[in-house]
Amino acid sequence: MTRLLSTANHQMSLFYTLLGSFIAIILLLVSIHSFAYTFFRHNLKNEIILNSSLNLDATAANYEKHIKLIRSFMLGYLFDNDTEILRRGNPMNRYNVVVNVQKELGHKLNNTLLYVNNIIYYFPDDDFVIERDGTRTAETMFSKFYASPAYGAEFWDREMESDASFKIYPAATFSSDTAFERHPLGLFLPILVKNAFDHRFAFIVLLNGEETYEAFHQSKPDSGFYILGPDREVLFSSSDRFPLPKTIAAKTGVGYVRADDNYYFYRTAPETGFTYFEVVSNAGLAAQIHRLNLIIGALLAISLLIGLAVSYYFSRRFHNPLANMIRSVQSLNAMGGPAGRGSRIKEFNLLHSVLSDLSRSNREYHEDLQAKNTLLQQFAYMTKLKKIHISGTPLQAALNADEPYRFALTQIDFKGRFATEITNTPHRALNTYKELIDAHFSGLYEDSLTFQLEKDQILTILFDKSGSEGAQFEGLDALARLLREDSVYCNFTIAVSPVRHNSADFAETYQNVLDLIKQRRLGEDVQIIAEWRPQPALMIPSPSEENELTANLQSGCDDVTIPLVDQLLDQLAKAGAMARQFQDFAKEIVNKTLKIMYAQNISIHSFTEGGSPYDQLRACHTLEQYKAFFHRFLSRSAAAVQAKRSETDVMTKFVMEYVEANYGSDLSLDAIAGKLGITGPYLSTYFKEKTGTNFSDYILTVRMNKATEMLRETDLKIQEIASLVGYYTVASFNRVFKRFTGITPSEFRRHHNRLKE
Structure with a gap:
């Protein structure tokens, strides 16, 4: 026994020896890590500066490559056969060529890698433009559909007299400002492409400045980006936080300077003459280094804590088996006395310990199963009530076939006053009412069960061993008095079933109380419904x-x-x-x-x-x-x-009001022109000139606006809405609606209902 006790002391010292060895290894690794971090921190700033330079080099190369691509792409358009045909005559007389050009534009502009929002065919002498969405006058185009204070029709008329064949202008914000909508289109860099000796035709390309910036430049926190033209004019800037001083803006070539507590990296492209600048705040660099210090320090601390915890854990794992053996020997020595009080055999004591563990585990599992039994029982009842068939072995509800039972179904309808005066949400309030009803009935009936079936219905199953057949039973009036205190916030309807004796009638009894709930009369009180009353046959109105x-x-x-x-x-x-x-x-x-x-x-x-x-x-x-x-x-x-x-109208207003008043009828251009005593083509041209919108597009817009309003504001069926807005089949209505909005009418209504909820 003395040898065993000395072994126990040796094992305790072994635990600390193992733990000390692990800690020594951890400290060695931490010292190596700290040395590496110290060396790395001295070179971090230079690495960040080098990274910013390389980032600007990559950005400049991407922009230059894309400008070259745009130039090559538009030169192909400039010498295209359709372009030549439109340049030689009046483009308005070449309808088929214009249609081909629009189709080709729509196809080419679908290429997202061009980052081009639109390509405009500009004929200044004819005051005529062609773009992806149609044709219109230059004044309408640049004052309504692509409006920008800096780039109106007069600006482009002046630029047509220049000898430049490819010119990029400073970025500006464009917006759509029509009679029907007004919203920004984005930040675009206009590009003029034309023959240097031809002042009668040009292309105007709208390059998306924000998309190209996000695609070509890897931005950093506390930084700015600029593009300057050969004449040092700012073509694009990503932010106004870091202004570019004139002395810095005059620099060309490749390099960087530090001024005003900022780093200015610049690179001049030889082909375009553009100079690209990236401004990085020195405070931002310091913040990056500080954040890195915090992150690495936190990682070191976490690593140290994890290492200590793992060391302690493994040391204990090595030590515990030996310590348990020592304690067993000590326990055997301490037992003594008669043989019946304990066993001197180690294996018996080990088996006793294992059985004790198994007994404890079994007790814990039993307690866990007891806690979950109620949930399983509720699920079993739900499957019976809903007549849900489950594959495999069905769950058995604890319902005695010979024990009488009855249902009490409570429906709760929240009033508007609840939302304005009560801070609790309806589903939490419903759970509170469920607990109240459960506490009330469980104190009166043994084994009663209360659970929520629907979002506004609470079902209570009462096992009435007395078998009383009366409609009113013990505790029902008391529950009504409790709920009546909240009747200013909710309407309560309690449906009570008769006493049933057969569990086979379970689903039928549930259906009976559901039907009784529908028997509620007008009123804001608590209503108890226990008997079926025939629904009156009404012919109102006559x-x-x-x-x-x-x-x-x-x-x-x-x-x-x-x-x-x-x-x-x-x-x-x-x-x-x-x-x-x-x-x-x-x-x-x-x-x-x-x-x-x-x-x-x-x-x-x-x-x-x-x-x-x-x-x-x-x-x-x-x-x-x-x-x-x-x-x-x-x-x-x-x-x-x-x-x-009481409203009045004039010629264009007459057309608009006639379309809006008869949007469900079969509208045609000639029919409306006949009402005005003019020809259809004249009306189409006149309407387009005055409103900037094609006649057919206007009719489509009116019908789709009415359809979306009906989908949001009414419960009318989609087939009825399609008929009201002039479509004879639901299929054609669905197709046009999806093309107009991007989703089907059913999806639009579901999305609106979710937002309203």
Whole structure:
């Protein structure tokens, strides 16, 4: 025993010996790492400067190569057969050539590696341009579709007199400023390409400055980039944070200088004469070095901690088996006494230890299974309720076939006051109500189970061993009193099933309480529904009342429509209609009104307030609320109809208003021209000149705007919307809508609904 105890002491010293050896190795590695880092830090700044120089070299080479590519690409266009044909005559008389040119432009500009936004055929003598989206006058092109204060039509007329055949101008921001939209197009570098001796035709290439910068230059934090022309004019700058001093801007060649606490790297390209500058803040370099110091220091500290932890772990792993053996020997020595109090055999004690571990593991697994049993039980009940068939061995719900049970289904509808006064989200509030209902019933019924099935429904399964058949049972009125305290924020509907004795009726009982939930009447209180009442058969409105309502909605007579709708609502209340029937009736009136508004080309934004009318309808829970909603809604719709009838027009306005008023009809250029007493081609040219938009494009825009508005604001079917905007088949409507917006109508509506939620 003395030898064993001395061995135990030796093992303890072995632990510290191993740990000390590991620490010595770690410290050696840290010292090597620190020496390498010290050496590296002295050369870091020079490496960063060299890297910036190489980066600018690569950027200049990329820009020069791309400019050469653009020059070669446009020279091919300049001597193209179609270009020669357009240059020799009036381009407006070469319609087929113009169409070919537009198609070719669309194909070439799809090449994203050119970074060219548009190529413009410019005929100054004819005041005519051709670009990827159509033809138009130069004034319209450079004042509306590609507008920039620096590059108007007068600027390009002056530049046509120059002898330059390829010239790049400073970058400027261009925007689209038409009657229908106004948004920036981007930062473009205009390029003029023409014959040096021909002042009647030129190409204007719009090179995307931001895309080329991102593609050709690897930017760094706290840095700026400039391109200067041969005359030292700034052609492009990535940022205004680092102004370029005149003394620096005058430099040419290759090199860098430090001034104003900044590093200025420059390189002059021999072919174009452009000088490329990169400005790097010295503070930025210092910040990079500081960040690197912090990162490497943190890595050293983490490495040291990990090394110490691993060393301790492995030392313990080496030491523990031997220590356990020593403790076992010490335990055997300490037992003593009669043989029955313990075993002197080491193997028996080892087996006892292993069995103790197994028993402890089994106890832990049992506790874990008990904790998860409730979740599995809820899942099993859900599969029964929903009639879901699971492959393999089905889960068994703990439902005794001979034990009576009943369902209590609680539906919770949140009111608008909840969103404005309660900070909690609806799903968290619903979970709170679930816990409240579970706590209430579990104190009254043994083995009751409460869980959430839908986003607004909580189901409680009660095992009523008394087998009472009454509709009202113990605790139901008390629960109603608890929930009634929150009735200002939520509507509570509790559907109660009769007592059932057979588990085979499980799904049927659930369906029964779902049907009972639909029996809710108007009101903002807690309603308990335990008996099925036949749904009243309603013929409201009658055919004559519906015709009268439609006629007065179309004419904007709210002094007739409002009393008529009030009368119909009173009829529903008198007939004992359910809340769901009131909601269906109200939606039908809203849909009818919206269809009339769209048919008369009236946007619902002009007469609705407080959000979508469908959202306002969902907030109506009493007869008075429905009447108040329709008083507002119908009076504003009538005002919009009457205001629409009072509008006047002139020639172009007549065309626009006729198209917007009849966008669902079969529109044609000749038909509208006939109404004005002019020819179709004249009307097309006149409309294009006045508005800058093709006649067919305008019709398409109006129809698609109306379609997107209906998809956002109404619940009309897509087939109905297609018919309202002039498409006879859903397929053709889907195809045109996707070409206009990039997505299908169904995807557009789903995306809008997700954003609204």
